[in-house]
Amino acid sequence: xxxxxxxxxxxxMVENPQVTAQADDFIADSDDIEEAGxxxxxxxxxxxxxxxxxCGTRLDKVIxxxxxxxxxxxxxxxxxxxxxxxxxxxATTKMIAYGDENVIVLPQPAPDEHAYEPEExxxxxxxxxxxxxxxxxxxxxxxxxxxxxxxxxxxxxxxFRWSQLGGVPRAGIVHRLDKDTxxxxxxAKNLESQTDLVRQLQARTVKRHYLALVWGTPQLxxxxxxxxxxxxxxxxxxxxSDSLSAKTAVTHYERLATGAIDGRLVSLMRCQLxxxxxxxxxxxxxxxxxxxxxxxxxxxxxxxxxxPRQALHATRxxxxxxxxxxxxxxxxxxxxxxxxxxARAGIxxxxxxxx
Numbered sequence: 243x244x245x246x247x248x249x250x251x252x253x254x255m256v257e258n259p260q261v262t263a264q265a266d267d268f269i270a271d272s273d274d275i276e277e278a279g280x281x282x283x284x285x286x287x288x289x290x291x292x293x294x295x296x297c298g299t300r301l302d303k304v305i306x307x308x309x310x311x312x313x314x315x316x317x318x319x320x321x322x323x324x325x326x327x328x329x330x331x332x333a334t335t336k337m338i339a340y341g342d343e344n345v346i347v348l349p350q351p352a353p354d355e356h357a358y359e360p361e362e363x364x365x366x367x368x369x370x371x372x373x374x375x376x377x378x379x380x381x382x383x384x385x386x387x388x389x390x391x392x393x394x395x396x397x398x399x400x401x402f403r404w405s406q407l408g409g410v411p412r413a414g415i416v417h418r419l420d421k422d423t424x425x426x427x428x429x430a431k432n433l434e435s436q437t438d439l440v441r442q443l444q445a446r447t448v449k450r451h452y453l454a455l456v457w458g459t460p461q462l463x464x465x466x467x468x469x470x471x472x473x474x475x476x477x478x479x480x481x482x483s484d485s486l487s488a489k490t491a492v493t494h495y496e497r498l499a500t501g502a503i504d505g506r507l508v509s510l511m512r513c514q515l516x517x518x519x520x521x522x523x524x525x526x527x528x529x530x531x532x533x534x535x536x537x538x539x540x541x542x543x544x545x546x547x548x549x550p551r552q553a554l555h556a557t558r559x560x561x562x563x564x565x566x567x568x569x570x571x572x573x574x575x576x577x578x579x580x581x582x583x584x585a586r587a588g589i590x591x592x593x594x595x596x597x
Contacts, residue, residue, distance in 0.1 A: 254374035275360065275364070280567065285566065288433070297341035301328070302341045310440045311411035319595045325350055358413075360402035360431070361393060366441070368572050373435040373565045374428055377413070378574045381424040381551050384416060410457040411433060415447075416440050417518055425556025426574050432562070436445070438564035443518065449560030450515045451569070452523055453498075453591075455553035455583060456532040457545065459509050466526040470519045479539060479564040482529045493526045501504060501587030503548055508535060508587050524552060549583055 254367040259553070296304045302321060306314035306547035318335050320326050326333040326346040331344070366378040379396060382589045386397040386561060400413045407413040407429075416439045430436035442448050455466070473479035493554040494514040501508050509532070524540050527533065533541035536549030576591060584591060 253430050255367055278399070283293075287458070288347040288349065290347065292339055292343045295340035296339045296490065298542060299339050299482045300337055301333060301337040301339050301345070305345065308374065309347065309433075309437060310444065311416075311436050315359055317420045319348075320347065320350055321349070324447070356386060358401065358537050359393070359398060361398035362402050363394070365396075365399055365403060367576055368426065368574065369570075373431055375431060376559065376572050377429060379419055379424060381422050381577065381579070385427070386417045388410060391421075396427075406429065407432075417450075418444060419556055420521065420524075420554075422551035423452075423554045424577050424580070425558065426559040426572055427556070428559060428561065435564040439561065442561055447517050447562070449558065450458070450518070450556060451558035451573070452513045452515070453555045453557050453580075454511045454513055454523055454527065454547075454588075455535045455580075455587070456509050456527050457506060457509050457535060457541070458532045459500055460495065460497055460511065460527070460530055460532050464494075466479060466495065466529065467491075467492045468526060468529055470522065470525060480519065480525050482525060489519060490517055491519045493523055494525070499589045501584070501589040503535070503583075503587045506545070508589075510584065510589050523554060539575075541567040549579075551579075553580060553583060555580055 289306065289505050292304065302314055302317050305326070306312065317326070321333050321335045324332050324566075328337065328343050366380070366382045367375060368378050369376040377396070384391040384395045387393070389394050397413045397415060400407050400415070404414075410430060410433055414436055415427075416430055416436060417427065419425060419427060428439060430439050441518075468482040468491060469484065470480050470491040471483035471485050471488040473481040474483075474485075491584050492515075494516065495508050496512045498512055499510045501510075511526075511527070515522060518523075523542070524534055524537055528540045533543070535545075535553040537552040539552075541552075556574070557576070557578055558571065558573050560569070562568070563570050581591070
């Protein structure tokens, strides 16, 4: 197994967004950036100087657009509790912005603080500077605490290694990988970087490439543009849906190689996410009739013993550095278990993968 690779290109001279209000409505990949509170020992106030572009917009909407790490509902809770002020006066949830106010937000800890204790664990750090951390997450590691996984998560490990992340929402996490998906994730080390990264995710400019092994032989390439929502009967699952609650989901794919496992055809796919819905690649490939090898939730149960997890790895991550404006890209080779699976299928991973 090789080492993760980092690359940089010349700086992008486009000015980074500042923490001043704009009226833009971003297409939010809410499954990536869904609010999850963390325990913090010290929370700094957030100062927002509003501009005329937001005149006539509800204040809670303006604030949640400016600091998208926090959900609009949580902003409303803070307003109701008196933790948001406008020009020195306590804000209310019904306030409308005029566009020249000075807003101060005092973020508050979320409930279940016991779930967010620092825990020592080995982390594969691909890249780190003063603003971001890039992690190569192993399969089996849950990203953040939730019911059934209150400890031993990536978030707990981040808080142990970088204690300052206690002052950043979700310890700097801006997107997620499923527990049994391996590969690259970016983490912000400060509020400014997190705000910028979340906006990049919302604008769909972050490049996220995955390698997946599926049963069967899909066409050489294509785009899956199918909205997704919770499965109507099994709430653990997601599903392609045309319901009013469904969210846009777009996956681009390319078949790189084919092989066979126990006489059954398999294909190595490169998938690029345009959006970041929960289980998006797994559900989208299934919608074409090609379940991921090892996927116990969406695949065929009698084929599960072939691999103990879904064969999915986040192999490439590209984004604009939130401070320098550089175009950055990182590459993480397949983990040993995935490489062994491909060898079993008679598939050789191309040395150079498509951009």
